[in-house]
Amino acid sequence: MVCHVFCTSYKIFFAHAHSQLREMGRNWVANQLRMQQEMEAKQDGGNYNAYNHFVKGK
Amino acid sequence: MEMKNKQLNSVLVKPSGPDCNLGCTYCFYLEKADLYHQQKVHRMDEDTLEELILQVMEQSGPEVSFGWQGGEPTLMGLDFFRKVIELQQKYGYGKTVGNGLQTNGLLLNEEWADFLKEYNWLVGLSLDGPEHIHDHYRLTQAGKPSWEIISKNAKMLLDKGVATNVLSCLTDYSADHIEEIYQHHKQMGFDFMQFIPVVETDKENPRQAASFSLSPEKYGKVLCKLWDLWVNDFKNGAPTTSIRHFESVFHTYVGIPSPECTLQKECGVYTVIEHNGDVYSCDFFVDPKWKLGNIKEGKLINMLNSRKQTQFGCMKSKLPRKCKSCAYLKHCFGGCTKDRIKDPKDNGMPRFLYFL
Numbered sequence: 576m577v578c579h580v581f582c583t584s585y586k587i588f589f590a591h592a593h594s595q596l597r598e599m600g601r602n603w604v605a606n607q608l609r610m611q612q613e614m615e616a617k618q619d620g621g622n623y624n625a626y627n628h629f630v631k632g633k
Numbered sequence: 634m635e636m637k638n639k640q641l642n643s644v645l646v647k648p649s650g651p652d653c654n655l656g657c658t659y660c661f662y663l664e665k666a667d668l669y670h671q672q673k674v675h676r677m678d679e680d681t682l683e684e685l686i687l688q689v690m691e692q693s694g695p696e697v698s699f700g701w702q703g704g705e706p707t708l709m710g711l712d713f714f715r716k717v718i719e720l721q722q723k724y725g726y727g728k729t730v731g732n733g734l735q736t737n738g739l740l741l742n743e744e745w746a747d748f749l750k751e752y753n754w755l756v757g758l759s760l761d762g763p764e765h766i767h768d769h770y771r772l773t774q775a776g777k778p779s780w781e782i783i784s785k786n787a788k789m790l791l792d793k794g795v796a797t798n799v800l801s802c803l804t805d806y807s808a809d810h811i812e813e814i815y816q817h818h819k820q821m822g823f824d825f826m827q828f829i830p831v832v833e834t835d836k837e838n839p840r841q842a843a844s845f846s847l848s849p850e851k852y853g854k855v856l857c858k859l860w861d862l863w864v865n866d867f868k869n870g871a872p873t874t875s876i877r878h879f880e881s882v883f884h885t886y887v888g889i890p891s892p893e894c895t896l897q898k899e900c901g902v903y904t905v906i907e908h909n910g911d912v913y914s915c916d917f918f919v920d921p922k923w924k925l926g927n928i929k930e931g932k933l934i935n936m937l938n939s940r941k942q943t944q945f946g947c948m949k950s951k952l953p954r955k956c957k958s959c960a961y962l963k964h965c966f967g968g969c970t971k972d973r974i975k976d977p978k979d980n981g982m983p984r985f986l987y988f989l
Contacts, residue, residue: 581832589850600883604887
């Protein structure tokens with residue numbers, strides 16, 4: 576049986592910061608996707624990729 | 634068990650072994666001098682340095698980093714590091730090379746700073762905070778305070794534009810002053826901060842933690858407070874300071890493996906090279922059990938991919954059932970192997986029974 580010295584501290588921290596971290600993570604991923612779509616739009620001459628946008632729901 | 638070959642991307646080198654001009658109460662590395670007790674002074678010679686750099690350059694990918702650490706690596710003198718650059722250029726083969734110097738800052742001067750700036754080195758400066766915190770445990774070998782000269786040298790590095798990351802050890806004492814430490818670092822102009830929790834066994838009684846060690850509860854509170862300070866400083870949703878641990882954890886929230894080995898599923902992705910060329914699994918496991926060989930007798934890449942190093946890396950993923958059902962497992966993966974304790978009823982020697 577092995578225990579982790581910092582298990583308690585990590586749990587205290589995650590109980591405090593998990594929801595903020597999750598929200599920040601979601602925002603970051605959404606931003607990355609938006610930037611990617613903007614890049615694609617520039618490459619396509621101003622149109623979003625319709626298949627990704629409407630069919631795949633991205 | 635992961636069998637894919639690991640690339641040689643980084644090495645941690647200890648050119649002056651465990652030798653140091655400070656005698657910090659909590660240092661875990663000073664006692665490594667016992668492993669090399671034949672010599673009083675430990676210094677990497679030029680042949681060993683050349684063999685090391687030749688091997689790393691030949692066996693690494695297109696980008697490779699050298700971490701120069703100790704002990705105190707500046708004890709080698711600046712000419713040693715000029716030789717490092719000369720050899721990296723000689724055997725570079727067009728590769729991109731990064732150098733990091735982890736130092737207590739005591740011996741730095743303008744000549745050092747100019748060199749570090751010229752070759753784009755990243756300096757990790759050990760500074761625990763304002764004077765009363767830093768000098769609580771970070772004393773010279775003669776027991777004298779070190780804050781004044783180190784904070785002066787820190788300013789000199791920052792003024793000269795040397796990329797500098799401040800590293801602070803968190804102890805039973807400093808943990809009570811985390812806001813003061815954070816504000817101190819910000820006021821000094823440090824944008825990059827790293828905090829390391831100190832947990833060591835008591836030398837008199839190895840079944841319990843040393844008095845300066847941080848308790849899990851205290852460390853938990855420190856992380857929460859630091860998190861709030863960090864987030865409160867955000868501008869337009871982005872951090873204004875960098876705290877390594879939080880950024881490493883953040884990776885795990887966007888599906889990217891954390892760059893910090895303690896938060897990865899398995900470890901053993903780098904090796905440590907001692908002053909005489911001996912190679913070990915990890916900085917915290919410089920121990921005969923985890924000696925992988927010597928660079929004069931074998932190839933670093935083979936040691937990195939050896940059965941012993943793979944076994945070392947896999948040790949991290951062997952977790953108790955409680956861990957496996959934890960909601961936060963994918964964000965910490967059980968932390969660092971060195972911070973684990975064995976049940977006293979188990980075969981191994983128990984560590985930190987105090988916490989059980």
